[in-house]
Amino acid sequence: MSMTSLDVGIRTRSTWYPRRETKKTAKKESCVICLDDDIDPHLMFSVDKCRHRFCLNCGKRHIKAKLLDGKVPDCLQHRCKSQLRIARCVMLLTRKLRLMWEERITEDSIPLHKRLYCPNPRCSYLMSTTELLSSSESTYRRCFICGTSFCIYCKVPWHSKLSCSDYKKLHTNLQDDDAKLKSLANLKGWRQCGRCQHMVELSSGCIP
Incomplete structure (x- = not known):
């Protein structure tokens, strides 16, 4: 069967105008913490080991609350023990929070009974x-x-003219004051700062 010039023209033009494909809309995700189910994927982050995913806003609040409570941030998922990594959470951290996180890691690397803080309150x-x-x-x-x-041993500024035993004898009131402070802290819900050992009141964040 022979083709007319009109048939050839129609077939030729069809090769120049391919069918347009419908643009696919990115699938939204949901956060199990804030229950928002209309979140763009690029506004979510996942934990390395467990792969649990949460929105950036919840991640920021969680990390800040944990650090203020003196702990290294872990996964937001209930009962999940996976630890968060600084390198993975760079987008969620301010410079201050990053430094605080690094300090928490250093603290955790030293057993509690072997930690000693500088007695200078401006240093600690x-x-x-x-x-x-x-x-x-x-x-x-x-x-x-x-x-x-x-x-x-005394964990106080240097007492050059006194032995440790003499210093403690002259400062027996310090032990009584410590006991009173701890009792008041329990009553008021205060906590001991992990860095300077002073009693502090948490002004924001979540207390587990």
């Missing part, structure tokens, strides 16, 4: 008694950051 740098004890047999030490002199 965290040190390990293991590292401090290995440098000298004397009880005299200096803060690595501010240089404040202190006694490693």
Whole structure:
């Protein structure tokens, strides 16, 4: 069967105008924390190990609350023990929160009974008694950051003219004051700051 010039023209033109495909709409996601079910995928983040996903806003609030409570942030999913990583949460952190997170990691790497904070309230740098004890047999030490002199056993500014036992005898009221403070803290719901050891009241965030 022969084709006319009109048939050829129609077939030729059809190759120049392919069928247009309908643009697909990105599938929305939901956050199990705030229950928002209309979230764009790029506004979600997932935890490395468990792959649980949450919206960025809930992630930011969770991380801030955990750090203010003196803890390293973990997964938001109930009963999930997966830890969050700083590198994975860069988009959720301010510079202040990142520094706070790094401090929490350092604290967790030192056993509680081996933590020693600089007695200078303007410093409060965290040190390990293991590292401090290995440098000298004397009880005299200096803060690595501010240089404040202190006694490693009494954990107070250096008492050059008193032995540790004499110092404690002269400051027996300190133990009574500590007991009273802890009792008041329990009554008021205060907590001890993980960095400076002072009693503080949480002004924002969630208390688990």
